[in-house]
Amino acid sequence: MDVKALDLFQAYNEDKLPRDGGYIVSSFFNTRSKYSKYEIVAYNGVKTIYLTKEGLTFQTDGNKVFILSEPAIYSKKYIEPFRRDTEHLIPHRFSELEIVTASNQTRVMISKKPVITYSSFTILRPTGVNFSLIFYNRDDIFENLNYFFVETLSKEAGVPKSDAKKAGEKILEVVKSFSIW
Numbered sequence: 029m030d031v032k033a034l035d036l037f038q039a040y041n042e043d044k045l046p047r048d049g050g051y052i053v054s055s056f057f058n059t060r061s062k063y064s065k066y067e068i069v070a071y072n073g074v075k076t077i078y079l080t081k082e083g084l085t086f087q088t089d090g091n092k093v094f095i096l097s098e099p100a101i102y103s104k105k106y107i108e109p110f111r112r113d114t115e116h117l118i119p120h121r122f123s124e125l126e127i128v129t130a131s132n133q134t135r136v137m138i139s140k141k142p143v144i145t146y147s148s149f150t151i152l153r154p155t156g157v158n159f160s161l162i163f164y165n166r167d168d169i170f171e172n173l174n175y176f177f178v179e180t181l182s183k184e185a186g187v188p189k190s191d192a193k194k195a196g197e198k199i200l201e202v203v204k205s206f207s208i209w
Contacts, residue, residue: 032172036151036160040077040084047074051163051173051203052151055180058115059156062134062186063102065118066095068173068199069149070142070206083152090149091142091206094118095177095199096125097185100133109137119143126198130191136181138198142206174200 031044036052039045049072056065075087096118098105109118109125118137125137154160163172174196181192 031164032166033161033163036084036162039162045077045162046164049165051169052160053163054151054160055158057157057184062099063116064097064185068093068203083150085148085150087148090145092145093139093142093202094120096137097181097187098135099186128191128195128198130187132188134187136187136195139202142202170200173203
């Protein structure tokens with residue numbers, strides 16, 4: 029297979045979702061600032077995949093990593109991420125996050141450990157400029173994920189490229205610790 033990644037819902041519609049595992053990256057962008065959230069979900073051994081009004085449900089275990097890019101001007105940066113409003117929330121305390129502070133004071137927060145989902149998980153249907161991609165579990169998966177995060181953190185979230193590279197390395201450290209493989 030030559031394809032490295034596809035839009036998740038396109039892959040589902042074209043019957044190109046790998047049942048033997050892959051990495052789903054979902055983005056959630058704030059329309060009023062550079063505040064950005066990402067989720068990486070790795071799965072393996074799917075029993076079924078089905079479409080609902082909300083999104084795609086996978087009946088299998090998965091590992092999740094949450095990434096949050098918070099611009100320097102974010103006024104509620106002192107609030108624990110798990111206590112924030114829905115648009116700004118990820119399910120972690122500061123102590124559960126690896127934090128990369130960029131030269132422009134943007135903070136990139138990354139789960140220190142994967143969150144395990146048992147039996148099923150749902151990927152919400154993206155709205156607006158948000159997206160969900162399926163990255164195929166190829167030999168170059170880590171290079172592909174790293175390239176994606178360096179580029180999107182620098183272009184979409186306003187993280188300087190050198191700091192985006194540091195964050196990309198931290199993201200890969202966690203992804204490589206996934207237990208479902």
